[in-house]
Amino acid sequence: MxxxxxxxxxxxxxxxxxxxxxxxxxxxxxxxxxxxxxxxxxxxxxxxxxxxxxxxxxxxxxxxxxxxxxxxxxxxxxxxxxxxxxxxxxxxxxxxxxxxxxxxxxxxxxxxxxxxxxxxxxxxxxxxxxxxxxxxxxGMIMTSSILLRIVFVFLLIGKPGNIIIREINNKEKIRGNIMTNGTDTGKEGIEETEYKNAGKLIGILERILVVILVMLNQYAAVGIIFAAKSLTRYDKIVKDPSFAEYYLVGTLLSLLIAIAAVLSIQPI
Structure with missing residues (x-):
């Protein structure tokens, strides 16, 4: 098995x-x-x-x-x-x-x-x-086998998770559309560059929280994380439909990766 x-x-x-x-x-x-x-x-x-x-x-x-x-x-x-x-x-x-x-x-x-x-x-x-x-x-309470699987989960939801989302969500192309459609192209370009690494870190942190909550069977709390995340981009989501689609797909992919990672280490 x-x-x-x-x-x-x-x-x-x-x-x-x-x-x-x-x-x-x-x-x-x-x-x-x-x-x-x-x-x-x-x-x-x-x-x-x-x-x-x-x-x-x-x-x-x-x-x-x-x-x-x-x-x-x-x-x-x-x-x-x-x-x-x-x-x-x-x-x-x-x-x-x-x-x-x-x-x-x-x-x-x-x-x-x-x-x-x-x-x-x-x-x-x-x-x-x-x-x-x-x-x-x-004196660890978990077996070494379980620890090894947990290590796999946290390795997967880090940098690999960011790259998988970027490749599937076609980030560069959508970013170009957002910058082209923006009212202040120069400002959008600076903002995207400035917060590029912050976005990656936020993605990793949200997946870590989701994994911990799923392991603790606190599924309702997962929704709070993504609700709080959406509030920070509310204006952009409302004003730019292309960004809203990109944001939603990226968020759902992040959630899917975190949950799939946990499910992959559990016996069927």
């Missing part, structure tokens, strides 16, 4: 760290122009994944899980770069290549983690046993 497959959770946590948190926008864009940046990302990703699975790492996992995942990640990224290089930036494939790319990466992780888990018992090595012993001495 996937929910009990700790190898999968270690792999997917390593993927989120290596492919999102340790890959900057400059690296993601630079891979299209310079192959060395692609190699650098592949090396960083390989090292992060190796560290992530180190508590259960053995020769079989290295050969039958780690190497296939790392090698496939490189070739999927290489294919993505070639597609982006050949096609216009406004094409359907390019706009959605991020989602296809991530689905392919996670599918590979699921396939190899499941194949190995079905054939072999996933046991902790000496390093993993030492980590577990240290964790148990802390």
């Amino acid at each position: 996937m929910i009990e497959n700790n190898l999968f959770w270690l792999l997917v946590c390593g993927h989120l760290i290596g492919d999102f948190y340790l890959q900057t926008e400059e690296m993601a864009n630079g891979k299209k122009e310079e192959r060395n940046i692609l190699y650098k990302h592949a090396l960083i990703y390989a090292l992060v994944l190796l560290v992530a699975i180190s508590p259960v790492l053995n020769s079989d996992i290295f050969i039958y899980v780690y190497l296939p995942v790392v090698i496939s990640h490189f070739f999927i990224d290489l294919l993505k770069v070639k597609i982006q290089f050949k096609r216009n930036s406004e094409s359907f494939i390019t706009r959605n290549i991020f989602l296809v790319d991530q689905i392919a990466h996670i599918a590979i992780v699921i396939i190899f983690a499941c194949i190995y888990a079905n054939d072999s018992t996933i046991a902790l090595n000496q390093f993993g046993q030492n980590l577990l012993s240290f964790y148990q001495t802390l």
